[in-house]
Amino acid sequence: MSDHTHEPVVIRGGTVAEAAWSAPADVFIAGGKVTALAEPGTSAPPGTAEIDAAGMLVLPGGVDPHCHVGFTSGDFTSLDDYRQCTTAAVFGGTTTIVDFAIPRPGQSPADAAHAQRAKAAGGLCDSALHACVVAWDDTVPEQLRSLVADGMPTVKMFTTYRGETMADEDTILKTMSTLRDLGGMVVIHCEANHIIEDTQTRCSHDGRIGAEHMAATRPELAETASVAEVLAIAESLKAPVYFVHQSTPEAVELVAAARRRGLAAWTESVAHHLVLDDGLYAGPAPERFVCCPPLRPRPVVDGLARHLATGEISTIGSDHCCYDVAQKQSRRADVRAMPNGLPGVETRLPVIFSEFVAGGALPATLPATLPVTRFVELTAANPARANGLYPRKGTLMPGADADVAVWDPAARWTITSGALHMATDYTPYEGRAVTGRPRTVLVGGRVVVHDGVLTDPEPRGRHLRARPFTPRGRCA
Numbered sequence: 028m029s030d031h032t033h034e035p036v037v038i039r040g041g042t043v044a045e046a047a048w049s050a051p052a053d054v055f056i057a058g059g060k061v062t063a064l065a066e067p068g069t070s071a072p073p074g075t076a077e078i079d080a081a082g083m084l085v086l087p088g089g090v091d092p093h094c095h096v097g098f099t100s101g102d103f104t105s106l107d108d109y110r111q112c113t114t115a116a117v118f119g120g121t122t123t124i125v126d127f128a129i130p131r132p133g134q135s136p137a138d139a140a141h142a143q144r145a146k147a148a149g150g151l152c153d154s155a156l157h158a159c160v161v162a163w164d165d166t167v168p169e170q171l172r173s174l175v176a177d178g179m180p181t182v183k184m185f186t187t188y189r190g191e192t193m194a195d196e197d198t199i200l201k202t203m204s205t206l207r208d209l210g211g212m213v214v215i216h217c218e219a220n221h222i223i224e225d226t227q228t229r230c231s232h233d234g235r236i237g238a239e240h241m242a243a244t245r246p247e248l249a250e251t252a253s254v255a256e257v258l259a260i261a262e263s264l265k266a267p268v269y270f271v272h273q274s275t276p277e278a279v280e281l282v283a284a285a286r287r288r289g290l291a292a293w294t295e296s297v298a299h300h301l302v303l304d305d306g307l308y309a310g311p312a313p314e315r316f317v318c319c320p321p322l323r324p325r326p327v328v329d330g331l332a333r334h335l336a337t338g339e340i341s342t343i344g345s346d347h348c349c350y351d352v353a354q355k356q357s358r359r360a361d362v363r364a365m366p367n368g369l370p371g372v373e374t375r376l377p378v379i380f381s382e383f384v385a386g387g388a389l390p391a392t393l394p395a396t397l398p399v400t401r402f403v404e405l406t407a408a409n410p411a412r413a414n415g416l417y418p419r420k421g422t423l424m425p426g427a428d429a430d431v432a433v434w435d436p437a438a439r440w441t442i443t444s445g446a447l448h449m450a451t452d453y454t455p456y457e458g459r460a461v462t463g464r465p466r467t468v469l470v471g472g473r474v475v476v477h478d479g480v481l482t483d484p485e486p487r488g489r490h491l492r493a494r495p496f497t498p499r500g501r502c503a
Contacts (some may be wrong), residue, residue, distance in 0.1 A: 041080030046408035088122025088430030093344030103366035113150035119373035122430035150488025178492025210495025217253035267291035276330035345371035381461035415493030
């Protein structure tokens with residue numbers, strides 16, 4: 028496998044945006060790393076290639092903390108491999124993904140992680156992994172020690188999907204306790220399964236179990252109840268915890284309150300919960316929007332988005348699951364059997380930038396737009412911090428990997444599935460007009476995308492070994 032080195036490069040004329048500041052600067056790159064941020068016009072060594080970024084934002088490449096690549100759940104497997112997922116990622120300005128190694132029945136957490144890690148070399152950009160624990164036995168503590176030592180300190184857990192990935196409270200507590208002492212962290216999907224199963228049974232009796240009724244089958248209360256319970260476990264252990272795809276302001280506020288009490292706790296939201304609402308389930312193709320948690324009513328979506336500006340949301344992921352229309356339609360009459368999840372690794376950055384930085388979709392009680400520095404914090408710096416990848420990823424400070432999105436903040440375009448690169452035939456944002464997109468994307472100092480063209484198709488993706496953390500160091 029080739030390394031990331033390439034000829035020296037300087038990106039000139041743009042405005043560099045970090046999580047804490049933005050200013051005009053030239054970015055010097057050599058050996059796959061950022062070597063300097065300098066005053067505009069600083070002279071470059073002979074042989075240095077120049078990239079003109081006049082009028083552009085120069086951003087750290089996005090870090091997507093929540094991608095499912097070739098993910099099998101129930102009877103369905105998502106359709107992309109590492110090459111396809113990371114190709115879509117770089118076209119959207121994301122240069123690092125964090126995938127999940129979720130064991131199949133009978134497979135150990137360590138075996139699942141090692142099998143998934145072996146696929147990383149097929150990618151166009153780097154990737155890291157969350158391991159996963161479903162059930163506790165005497166072998167799990169040693170597996171967790173081995174995984175953390177091998178650079179996989181984050182472990183996904185689920186409080187739902189009985190019989191497949193659901194972990195009971197005792198398993199969650201033991202896993203949190205073990206990881207706390209190893210410098211690891213549980214990354215958890217919170218929906219109270221008993222509430223969901225009861226609700227789905229009642230919906231089924233009433234003939235309301237098809238895709239058009241998705242929102243009713245997984246109520247908001249199931250999420251908040253589960254978040255409260257997991258927070259209680261984490262606080263009792265003084266263990267760090269990261270909540271994935273929080274979809275309601277109440278869930279976010281529970282985590283924020285625990286953080287104020289001193290718990291190291293992260294809130295992740297995902298693009299579709301911040302932008303789309305449950306009115307789409309009343310449309311002609313409700314199955315295309317089935318995800319867990321489901322899309323919420325517009326007032327809930329707006330309340331969630333408010334926390335982008337209050338600072339209570341820590342990261343924005345995609346929860347990318349690349350199913351196609353045929354897979355979605357095949358079980359549209361019963362959401363309990365449907366593949367849950369939406370494709371989004373390519374659209375995460377453009378949609379969030381357009382909606383909240385360029386478009387000003389925040390509630391009227393808050394500033395009209397999100398600062399670009401906060402955009403970088405949410406989509407690059409904090410995901411890198413939460414996953415033990417900072418300051419190698421999520422920043423353009425000297426010494427960081429030279430993963431860069433030269434971003435055109437004024438580009439106006441319309442999202443269509445045919446023009447995207449994900450391994451599916453639809454996008455939940457079909458026909459959406461957006462503002463802002465990457466013009467040039469560099470991975471390890473090499474230009475891989477320019478003006479919508481893949482300029483370097485050679486796979487150089489590396490599996491990243493994440494650092495273990497101290498609990499105090501996890502929260503931004």
